[in-house]
Amino acid sequence: MKLAVDQLIKWTLIVLAFCALIWAYYYGAFDFILEYPDDFRFLVMQHLKLIGLSGILAIIVAVPLGILVTRPGFKKLQWFVVNFANIGQTIPSLAVLALAMSYLGIGFQTAVFGLWINSLLPIIRNTIVGIENVDAAVLDAGRGMGMSPRQILFKLELPNALYAIMAGIRTSMVINVGTAALAFLIGGGGLGDLIFTGISLNDMGIMLSGAIPVIFLALIIDFLIGGIEKLIVPKGLQRNIKLI
Amino acid sequence: MIRYTNATKIYESAAKKVVAVDNVTMHVEEGQICVFLGPSGCGKTTLLRMTNKLIPKTSGTIEIGGKEIDTLNVIELRRSIGYVIQQVGLFPNMTIEQNIGVVPNLLGWDRVKIKKRYEYLMELVGLNPDEYRKRYPWELSGGQQQRVGVARALAADPPVMLMDEPFGALDPIIRERLQNEFLNIQKNVKKTILFVSHDIDEALKLGDTIAIFREGKLMQFGRKDEILASPANEFVEEFIGSERMLKRMSLGTVGDLIRSMGGLSAKSGIVPMNRSNAVDIQTNLRTALSVVLSSPHGEAYVVDEEEKLLGVLRLADFHAYARTLSPLKSSG
Numbered sequence: 001m002k003l004a005v006d007q008l009i010k011w012t013l014i015v016l017a018f019c020a021l022i023w024a025y026y027y028g029a030f031d032f033i034l035e036y037p038d039d040f041r042f043l044v045m046q047h048l049k050l051i052g053l054s055g056i057l058a059i060i061v062a063v064p065l066g067i068l069v070t071r072p073g074f075k076k077l078q079w080f081v082v083n084f085a086n087i088g089q090t091i092p093s094l095a096v097l098a099l100a101m102s103y104l105g106i107g108f109q110t111a112v113f114g115l116w117i118n119s120l121l122p123i124i125r126n127t128i129v130g131i132e133n134v135d136a137a138v139l140d141a142g143r144g145m146g147m148s149p150r151q152i153l154f155k156l157e158l159p160n161a162l163y164a165i166m167a168g169i170r171t172s173m174v175i176n177v178g179t180a181a182l183a184f185l186i187g188g189g190g191l192g193d194l195i196f197t198g199i200s201l202n203d204m205g206i207m208l209s210g211a212i213p214v215i216f217l218a219l220i221i222d223f224l225i226g227g228i229e230k231l232i233v234p235k236g237l238q239r240n241i242k243l244i
Numbered sequence: 245m246i247r248y249t250n251a252t253k254i255y256e257s258a259a260k261k262v263v264a265v266d267n268v269t270m271h272v273e274e275g276q277i278c279v280f281l282g283p284s285g286c287g288k289t290t291l292l293r294m295t296n297k298l299i300p301k302t303s304g305t306i307e308i309g310g311k312e313i314d315t316l317n318v319i320e321l322r323r324s325i326g327y328v329i330q331q332v333g334l335f336p337n338m339t340i341e342q343n344i345g346v347v348p349n350l351l352g353w354d355r356v357k358i359k360k361r362y363e364y365l366m367e368l369v370g371l372n373p374d375e376y377r378k379r380y381p382w383e384l385s386g387g388q389q390q391r392v393g394v395a396r397a398l399a400a401d402p403p404v405m406l407m408d409e410p411f412g413a414l415d416p417i418i419r420e421r422l423q424n425e426f427l428n429i430q431k432n433v434k435k436t437i438l439f440v441s442h443d444i445d446e447a448l449k450l451g452d453t454i455a456i457f458r459e460g461k462l463m464q465f466g467r468k469d470e471i472l473a474s475p476a477n478e479f480v481e482e483f484i485g486s487e488r489m490l491k492r493m494s495l496g497t498v499g500d501l502i503r504s505m506g507g508l509s510a511k512s513g514i515v516p517m518n519r520s521n522a523v524d525i526q527t528n529l530r531t532a533l534s535v536v537l538s539s540p541h542g543e544a545y546v547v548d549e550e551e552k553l554l555g556v557l558r559l560a561d562f563h564a565y566a567r568t569l570s571p572l573k574s575s576g
Contacts, residue, residue, distance in 0.1 A: 019517030025245030144298055144406070145347050145396075159337040233339035236380035 001103060017219075024212050028205035031179040032194065040194075046212060047190035050108075050180045051221075054115035055163050063165060066127025067153070078128065085121035093118050093179045109169045111180075111188025118179055119172045126168025130161030159234050164228040177218040181210070191217075245436045246295065246404065248559045250304035253460075255292055259411040265289045266460035267304070272453065274403075277430065277437040279451035281444065282483070287460040288440050292406050296325045296436060308404060323347055324433070326397030326405035330412045334381035340392055341377045347400040365395040370427055394426070398433065399429035405437045411446070412477035418486075423449055444484055448472075448491055456480050469495055474573040481574065488572060498523055498557065500544055501565045508546060508555025517545045517553065524548065533562055 024030070033040045062085075069078040088096065093114070100114040134157050142152050149159025158165075186190030191210040230238070253265040265287045272278040280288035295306060297318050297472040303399040306313045314323055334343050341362050348358045366373035369391040381389060390410060397405055411419045411426075428452065430437065442445050447454050448468050455465040456479075464476040472492045486489065487571040501526065502508060521539040523532045524547050535544040536557055 024311070105514075135331075135333065135336070137329060137331035137333035138335055139333075140298070140331075141329060141393075142325065142335070144296060144322060144327035146319050146324075146350060149321055152352070156335060156337070160335075232263075236336045236338065236382065 021212070024208045027208055028210055029208035032206050032209040036157050040209070041193050043189065043210070046081070046108075046216070047177075047180055047192075047217065050111055050115060050183055050188060050190050051173065051176045051217075054112045054119055054180075055176055057112070057116050058119035058123055058172060059169060061116075062123035062168075063127050064108075064125045066165075067131065067158075070128055070131045070157075082128065085124045089119040089121035094182055094185070097182055097186050106187035108183075108188050110186055111183035111190075114186070115176055115180055115183070119176050122172040122175070122244075123165070123168040124173075126164045127161065130164025131157050133164070134160045135222075143165050144211060160237065162233050163229070163237050166225065166233060170222060170225040174218050177214060177221060181214055200208075245276075245309060246272040246438065247307040248276075248291070248304065249483045250292060251291065251301055251302045251306055253287070253294060253299060254302045256545050263542050264471060265294065265301075266508060267305075268457075270462060270465045272436060272438065273519075274436050275434045276452040277435060277439055277450055278453045279436060279447040280440045280455050280457060281442065281447045281464075283442060285459075286457040286556060288455075288457050289408055290460075291457070292408055292440050293440055294324050296406060317444070320339040323400065324349060324402050324404070326399075326402045328390075328405065328407040328410045329532035330409040331367060331445060332381075332386075334392060334396070336381050339377065340381070340384070343381065344396045344399050351400055353400075360397060361373075365398055365511055368398070370425060371395075373494050376531035385404045387422060390414065390422060391425075391450060392462045394429070396436075398429075405412065405435045407437060407439045409440050409442070412441075412443075426450065443548055444491070445494075446493060448510075456483060469570075472572075473570045489529055489534075492527050492569060493533055493562070493566075495523060496529045496565075497528065498527050499533050501529060501557070501561065502546070502554075504565055504568050505561060509558065509561070515545075522547055523546055523557070525554070529562065529565070532557060536562070 065081060066072050067080050078219050091099075096117055097111065097114040100110050100117070104110040104113060138156055138160065139152060142156050147155065180188075181192035181195055183190045184196050189216050194206055194210025195214070196205065196210075198210060248270050251265060251268045252263070255262040255264055259376045266522050268287075268291060280292060282288050290299055294301045295308070295313070297313060308321075308325075317443065325433040334340075335346070340345075341359075344362050344365060345358045348361060353361075360379075363373040366376065371391055376384075376388075376392075382390070384392065393410065397407075412421050414422065423446065439450060441450075451468055453466060454468050454471050456471070458479050464471055464480045469492060471480065472488050472495070473482060474508045475484060521535060521543070523535050527535075532544055535541060535561055543558055545556055548554055
């Protein structure tokens, strides 16, 4: 029954997306793409660089930080780290970019920095929650059987928290694709270039030729990370994972 | 094998001082099951966890096989002690085979040896090795999970096992089945086992010796018949309950009674023998007494392994047998 509902929702969304494409086509959304394929490719690549760089940096920092503040000696830092990341998330993304700009000037690096700050929280929080939610009995058994703290981290805590950690990365990355469209405002480039130009010129076609690829990028990244999730999350935990 | 000398655990905070385990001195012999018994908060689990240093002791000594635990490497100590807990704690990210192989893997056994060990242990706990090899813990029922939990603790063949209410969360029927199987396994493996329980019947069934605790203090330690016959104080007497003689009966079998009485009365009744009024020599005396009381003519037929009639048991036989036991003493 649940599966049937899932399928229905999935197909409805696909049909709606298809309708949106046709609608966009009538507005001339693809004229720009077809007329200036090199410009378009450049902007897509720039967008990918923005999200790729800020995303990877966010994972590299957030996951170890999340692990660190769940270690016995560093628990007191947890409050500080979560609140720091919370602030990064609560301040509107545009404001984060603006603040970053006032210190670092305009340009690509500033945009990456702002997006990085914005991406940290979901990953940090999910890493902490994932690790802390590992069944206490599992850890007690591991300790009692003679696993070292390191073995407990790598064989018990991380594998069992991986589902939550991956969910955090997925959320963070998908939001990042949308936020990266704002990078244009501080000279970071990306598909926001087309969106904001379209708005300024009141040209639906140019606007949509930026907006629609952003939507597809978000869907593709969500799908890809979902696939990675299926590959690396231990099979014993996957009864919780539904169809993508 | 395991010797506690003035073992003490004190939890100290600014506001107050709690003595969780208070000067416990006792010695558990090799190959025996010692049940730590007492109400919750009596320190039995704390003492168990002090034994593999999951809880560091405050003072006193704990020796395992003649070695003080503080002189041993804590990781190696734990790997040489099987550990089973009530919540089982199987690792959800690993298959059943991987779960059982955890300690052998940590010890660096080769793969063939681990696989053989897995198969042997699964047979031992009554699960089909091939059927469960690639299954995950969540696919198993509570009883099956605890069987795997016991197999996992036995994996590296440790001389000592610590079991913290391993059957406490199971329903009564499954619990009794697992207790019986556990006793059978113990006959084969002969481990030194510390077993925490709050259930006097479980303690009498599984333990060779029983240690009764209250508020961190060891109230009495001894063979179970000793404890039933002469409880050291009012607390122990109250804890083991009012039917001490019946509980003592559950410790012996019909065979014990026959040996002690030198034979049985001949059959006198005219009631035909059937399943409900017959007992065999393995039956425990408490059950046999119940059969006698419920049979219409007050007799239970005793049969041997080939269902050959050996004689009958009457209430008077139990009475006579009870008088041969050491007299019941009251603490006060």
